[in-house]
Amino acid sequence: MPKLNPRHRFDTYVVGSANRLAVTAAKAVAESPGAVYNPLFIYAGSGLGKTHLLMAIGHHALTVSPQLAVEYLTLDEFIESFNAAIAAGQGEAYRRRYAEVGLLLVDDVQFLTHRREMQAELLRLTSTMLSSGRQIVLSSDRAPHEIEALDERLIQRFAGGLVIDIAAPDYETRVAILNRQAEERNCQFDPSVIETVASMGISSIRELIGAFNRLIAYQAVSPAPLSSTEARVLLGKTMSTGLRQASGLAQAPPGAAAPESSSAPPPPPAPAPSPASTGGDEFGSFLTEISSAVARQVEAWRGRVAEAVLRWQGEGYRTTRLEHLLDEDTPVDPDAILRDYEEDVERLRRLEAEAQELDAQIAGTPLFRDPDRVEEAGAEVTRVRDGLSPPPGPAPIWQLSAFVESAGTRMALHAAHSVLMQPGSQYNPLLIVGGSGVGKTHLLHAIGNVLAGRSGEIIACLRAPDLVEELIKAIDQDQVTRWRARYRRVTALLLDDVHLLAGRDRTQEELFWLYNHLAETGRQMIFTSTVPPGELAGIEPRLRTRLEAGLVVELPAPDREVRQAIVDRMLTEKLGAPDAELAAYLAGRPVETVRALQGLVQRVIAAAEAANQRPTVGLGRELLEGNPAAPARRTSQNRTSGLLSPTGGLRSREKVVWDWPDVADRLIEDLR
Amino acid sequence: MSLVNFSSREITCKIVYYGPGRSGKTSNLQYIYGRVPDARRGRMVSLATQTDRTLFFDFLPIDLGIISGFTTRFQLYTVPGQVYYNATRKLVLQGADGVVFVADSQARRLDDNLESLQNLQANLLAQAVDVRNFPLVMQYNKQDLPADLILTPENLDDALNFRGYRSFSGDALRGAGVFETLKGISELVLKRLAAAGPGAS
Numbered sequence: 001m002p003k004l005n006p007r008h009r010f011d012t013y014v015v016g017s018a019n020r021l022a023v024t025a026a027k028a029v030a031e032s033p034g035a036v037y038n039p040l041f042i043y044a045g046s047g048l049g050k051t052h053l054l055m056a057i058g059h060h061a062l063t064v065s066p067q068l069a070v071e072y073l074t075l076d077e078f079i080e081s082f083n084a085a086i087a088a089g090q091g092e093a094y095r096r097r098y099a100e101v102g103l104l105l106v107d108d109v110q111f112l113t114h115r116r117e118m119q120a121e122l123l124r125l126t127s128t129m130l131s132s133g134r135q136i137v138l139s140s141d142r143a144p145h146e147i148e149a150l151d152e153r154l155i156q157r158f159a160g161g162l163v164i165d166i167a168a169p170d171y172e173t174r175v176a177i178l179n180r181q182a183e184e185r186n187c188q189f190d191p192s193v194i195e196t197v198a199s200m201g202i203s204s205i206r207e208l209i210g211a212f213n214r215l216i217a218y219q220a221v222s223p224a225p226l227s228s229t230e231a232r233v234l235l236g237k238t239m240s241t242g243l244r245q246a247s248g249l250a251q252a253p254p255g256a257a258a259p260e261s262s263s264a265p266p267p268p269p270a271p272a273p274s275p276a277s278t279g280g281d282e283f284g285s286f287l288t289e290i291s292s293a294v295a296r297q298v299e300a301w302r303g304r305v306a307e308a309v310l311r312w313q314g315e316g317y318r319t320t321r322l323e324h325l326l327d328e329d330t331p332v333d334p335d336a337i338l339r340d341y342e343e344d345v346e347r348l349r350r351l352e353a354e355a356q357e358l359d360a361q362i363a364g365t366p367l368f369r370d371p372d373r374v375e376e377a378g379a380e381v382t383r384v385r386d387g388l389s390p391p392p393g394p395a396p397i398w399q400l401s402a403f404v405e406s407a408g409t410r411m412a413l414h415a416a417h418s419v420l421m422q423p424g425s426q427y428n429p430l431l432i433v434g435g436s437g438v439g440k441t442h443l444l445h446a447i448g449n450v451l452a453g454r455s456g457e458i459i460a461c462l463r464a465p466d467l468v469e470e471l472i473k474a475i476d477q478d479q480v481t482r483w484r485a486r487y488r489r490v491t492a493l494l495l496d497d498v499h500l501l502a503g504r505d506r507t508q509e510e511l512f513w514l515y516n517h518l519a520e521t522g523r524q525m526i527f528t529s530t531v532p533p534g535e536l537a538g539i540e541p542r543l544r545t546r547l548e549a550g551l552v553v554e555l556p557a558p559d560r561e562v563r564q565a566i567v568d569r570m571l572t573e574k575l576g577a578p579d580a581e582l583a584a585y586l587a588g589r590p591v592e593t594v595r596a597l598q599g600l601v602q603r604v605i606a607a608a609e610a611a612n613q614r615p616t617v618g619l620g621r622e623l624l625e626g627n628p629a630a631p632a633r634r635t636s637q638n639r640t641s642g643l644l645s646p647t648g649g650l651r652s653r654e655k656v657v658w659d660w661p662d663v664a665d666r667l668i669e670d671l672r
Numbered sequence: 673m674s675l676v677n678f679s680s681r682e683i684t685c686k687i688v689y690y691g692p693g694r695s696g697k698t699s700n701l702q703y704i705y706g707r708v709p710d711a712r713r714g715r716m717v718s719l720a721t722q723t724d725r726t727l728f729f730d731f732l733p734i735d736l737g738i739i740s741g742f743t744t745r746f747q748l749y750t751v752p753g754q755v756y757y758n759a760t761r762k763l764v765l766q767g768a769d770g771v772v773f774v775a776d777s778q779a780r781r782l783d784d785n786l787e788s789l790q791n792l793q794a795n796l797l798a799q800a801v802d803v804r805n806f807p808l809v810m811q812y813n814k815q816d817l818p819a820d821l822i823l824t825p826e827n828l829d830d831a832l833n834f835r836g837y838r839s840f841s842g843d844a845l846r847g848a849g850v851f852e853t854l855k856g857i858s859e860l861v862l863k864r865l866a867a868a869g870p871g872a873s
Contacts, residue, residue: 132711282851283707287736289855293862294683294739306681306741326681 003520004072008055014180016173019049019166026053026137030060033068033103033135037162039126040137041144044166047206047545050139053166054105057137061103071098072105076513079111079118084356084364085316093316093369098125100314103135110140113148123154130157141542168203177205178212187216192228200235210548211235213427217551221414301334302326308338317345318370344371351381358384358485391460391486394448394494402569403439403446406561412553416447419524423451423492427551429515429525431498433532434555437593440528441496443555447526448494460487461494468500468507475506487514492524498547499529502538512543525550558594563587566594570601575614585617589624600624676742683744685861687854688765690792691774692784693753696813699844700774701732701748704854707847708734729764746858753788762795770807770861771796772853774844775832777814777822785832803835807860810839811853816846 010030015023022044028036040057044050058070073081085094098104104125112119129136143165144150144158169177175198182189193215202208218234219226226234295303305326309319321341325334352368355377362384367377405413418426432440448461474483487493493514501508518525529536533548558566564587571583586604591597607623608615676683689697698718705716714733729749736744749768751761765771773792775785796803812828823831825841833839838856842849 133709282847283704283709283712286851286855286858290736290744290858290862291739293859294742294744296862303740303742307738308741309681310738310741 004055004058004070005051005520006059008052009059010056012180013049013052013056014169014173014177016169016176018169018173019053022053022164022166025162025164026057027060029135029137030057031064033061034133038130038133038135039158039161040135041140041158041161041163042137042166043140043143043163045168045204046141046542047204047549048166048168049205050141050166051107054107054137054139058103058105061135068102069100070103070105071101072107074107074516075109075111075118076516078106078122079115082118082121086364088364088366088369090316090364090366090369095125096314097316098129101129101134104129104137106136106138108140109138110142110147112150112154116151119151119154123151123157126154126157130160169205169208171198174198174202174208177208181209181212185216187219188225189215189219190225190228193226193231196228196231197235200232204545206545206549210550210552213551214553217415217418217427217553218411220418221410305334305338308341312341312345316369317348318366318372321372341371344374347374348377351377355381355384358482358489389486390458391490392462392466393452393459394445394461396449398442398445398449400443400446400450403443404558404562404565406559406565408556408559409439409562412443412555415551415553416443419447419526420450423524424522428519428522429527429547429550431533431547431550431552432526432528432555433552434528434530435557435593436530437595438555438557439594440530440555442594444494444496444526444528448492451492451524457491458489459492459494460490461496463496464498464500464504464507467495467511468504471507471510484510484514488517490518490523492526493518494526496528497530498527499531499536499539502536505540508540508543512540512546515543515546519546557592558597560587562594563589563591563597566597567601570598570605571615574605579614579616581617582615582620585620681742683739683742683862684747685745685769685858686747686749686767687770687772687857687861688768689748689750689772689774690761690765690788691753691813692776692781692788693755695753695774695776695781695785695788696842696844697750697753697772697774698730699813700772700811700842700850700853701730701750703844703847703850704734704748705732707851712736729760748854755787755791758791758795761791762798765792765795766799769864770809770857772809772811772857773832773837774811774813774842775828777812777825777828778817779821779823782823782831785828789832807857807864808835808837809853809856809860810837811842811844811849812839813842813844813849815841816843816848 010023010027013019013023022042025037025040026042029038029040042050042053055072058072061068062070082094085091106122109122112122126136138158140147144155144163175194178194178197182194197208197211197215200211202211214234215226215231218230305322309322309326312319312322321337325337348368348371351374355362355368358381362380367373367380370377400416403409403413412432415427415430419428419430432443434440445461448459451457452459471480471483474480495511501511515525527547529547532554533544533552536544536547539547564583567583567586571579582604586597586601589597589600591600604615604620604623608619611619613619689700691697701716705713712735714735717731729751732748734746734748736746738744749764751757751764771792773789775781775789793803796806810828810833812823812825814822815825825839829839838860840849840853840856842853844850
């Protein structure tokens, strides 16, 4: 069965003037694959619904003819499986795999750029499919002629069918999309709120839904119904025009603003008449009758075995066991042998899928194609699995119970709890935005800790620079496949400081594929960033739009309520009972971050310890506001540890020169 | 020839359209050719004289794809109807799995039909084929002609079909009865599979 997202159907696709032509063509193709518009090439900017349309074709075609073999894959998967097949010496089997596919849906073909071998393979496959009347549908974020270094023959082949674009949705379509989202999520909004969101000029549907998710999350924690003004303020914070310009239709080629003015060639003439209308179905009915006659006459068990041999050979499996069966005159129980064989194949498939996640190179070996060696394959996967270290997990010091809830953090906490209730399906991904030191990392790790406490969960929780570093190391050691496998098996990916991936193109590309993999398999992703997605500089649009496809929540600077709770807790931990006056004084200090506040409290406690007294407001004030007689040395607000100086300030041991060189030595040094 | 090859999992049926000259055998094949999708048919080989009569034979291979795990192919042949090409007819008839006898329904061609039918039986007998059990169907072609020119299927059955083969009315030019005839003979041919079993040849 193709891995089609069940939600991506025609009836969930909102049709507007921007995509009507594409949807009409897609429906025509789904109704009679191979008969009209073959190949069909759909292109559109990021987040405009290409994948949805592609999968909708697959669903509809399967509804019309359930026997049709439909295959959906991204170009990346196409390349990976081809490489694995070639590595395993199974090139022919790989090609045979597509021989039975009646409808092939290939997503993201823009990545064909500079991949000559894959272009040749796709050209060959396209030609084979076209000549045998089977349908191929492709999608890309740009028109074929705009894909850099794409083989001219492929461009012509695509142009021979229908090349069609999807423009950004117009206002009415955006309203319709939002209404449908509200309906699906069972949320009530004032029509003016929907209109406000629709009129904000967000062109990418993915962004639009991300923005809407934000409103839903806000509404969930807000006692009063959301007003259009609030919606505008709420979205205005995270949606920047920069993003809107950088993504979506901004990438569409000139002339593609509306389907009517599309640069795509005009559609070919009306669909060819169906065989039935010309009486040509006579052959079809003849074939049906012959098929049943053959089935009746061939010894039933031989027919079943022969069918199984062809099927499994076509899928690249060794069928020695079944072929031996065919040579026998009267086998004891052919059906039991067939069942055993198919169970072994099924087991091999599961093992291969696991091996694919662990190490794609192993997955491509012939071992996984021979049901007689299923035990051996099982042992191999166990060996690889045992050798794979788990990715870095969340730090246990950050717990959700220690995260202070206040008006400012309520929405983020609500989102965190929603994610914990339904990981992977409620808000995926969750992007936590906030300045440095406001508690993003705390919340991220805290969610990770709750998830990690559940059985069978593999949580990857790390900082973006660490991810870059790991990748560099993997590249250096030629272990990229294993590195990918490590992350592909996680049940949740929690990436801190995603903005630090700016300019790290390779890591961004890997994260893009990892994102797609995790999103497809319904696994939760949470990211943190110091800036809203719209202001993420140096991050590719395709990744940026994905970051806000789920929910973007903001963690503001700690308000008085948060500061008070933090100070109380710290003083209680250190002193047993907090000094209310001191706590109120410290909580009232003008700090921007939780980290700075913690620094202040630690300074006061350390100063009191050094003076061998209990910390008091007086001491705090003297330390923090300065003492004219012996002014406290100013230190960074971010310091949370260090040495106490005689004057009460903090100094780092590394910054103090303890052993001065002899002056004479220094002079000689200078003379040299 | 092997009708069913269990080791290579192939079924190949050779069906010969037999009948007097100008009875419409080639028209049958041409109609079928026009209805079979490109991917399913091979090139139709037709060796004809300048006056469009079949000189040697017509050959139309049809690939029915994989049926019950067997790659199934039909090979349709016609023989030249004219009496003087008997050597060719014998050659084409060799290894046939079934025969469609295409009779010309015109009353004036009744003797030609009889002569051709006798010739068919003689040629089959020469190949040691038992005509009583051999898959054969009759097609009474040109039933579209004015009624005063032709014999009815019942009349033709009385005159030609004394062995009680299945018979079909036809208008090969327009296709009436063409596929019915092909289905009829195919079913008979395939029925032999059960009797023959594995290793049949």
